[in-house]
Amino acid sequence: MTVHPFIEAEKQAGHNVKRACELLKVSRAAFYARRTATPGSRAVRDAELTEKITEVHATSRGTYGAPRVHAVLQCDGDRCGQRRVARLMRQAGLEGRHRRRRQRTTIPDPRAATRPDLVLRDFQPHPAALDARWCGDITYIPTDEGWLYLATVIDIASRRVVGWATADHLRTELVAGALRAACHTRRPTGPVIFHSDRGCQGGFN
Incomplete structure (x- = not known):
């Protein structure tokens, strides 16, 4: 379930979007991309993937890099390329830990x-x-x-x-x-x- 409508409601009520995104652990860039994009566009898909990537990365306690995040998404049925995952992780400021x-x-x-x-x-x-x-x-x-x-x-x-x-x-x-x-x-x-x-x-x- 996406939390973007909730953040949109908070914005309409005059509340701080940045703070709402931080509390809900959502990328602010992804929120604005989804807000300005037309339904079904690549930007909307990127925003949805960024949310899932952020969740997988947080579940791994910040250890997963693009290959492992991509593998989890594939297991969950999200068809996307590893390069796309790597790009979205870079844009969201996410990276894995290297031994x-x-x-x-x-x-x-x-x-x-x-x-x-x-x-x-x-x-x-x-x-x-x-x-x-x-x-x-x-x-x-x-x-x-x-x-x-x-x-x-x-x-x-x-x-x-x-x-x-x-x-x-x-x-x-x-x-x-x-x-x-x-x-x-x-x-x-x-x-x-x-x-x-x-x-x-x-x-x-």
Whole structure:
């Protein structure tokens, strides 16, 4: 059911059309296009489609782009082209959310020597063994300027982050910086095993 007649009545009563469209979640451009167009014209059809597109987009919580909105309309029996849906979405200021491309950080170095697993896959916390076993990993954070890489050093005994470093690259200096920060913070008095993935940053195991 279209709400355009209700908005028209509100307009005739001297009320704000923009506010009525916002409350009813209807495109103001679509309302005026339907108001000025002749019945059965392309503008009327575009206005009707814009309403349905807006509803589908809102139901998806703003995640659907033109291809998925078009698929829903097709399932509902609305025969229209995907390009038309894309055009109407642009005109209504609607767009889907794009999942960021996954960045791979653990890239094994084929030239790196194989190191023994000195912790023997034992990652259980032992509060009495602080600063004896550390483990490290690298994660990535998307920013407006590109990827920011974060290297962390965690004390296995306490599960606390004891050192970290950030950089815009994945070179060895990133991990070395995190290790230096951990040593500066904790100042271990005995030997420490550092366990990490066998990645492109070198064999830090």
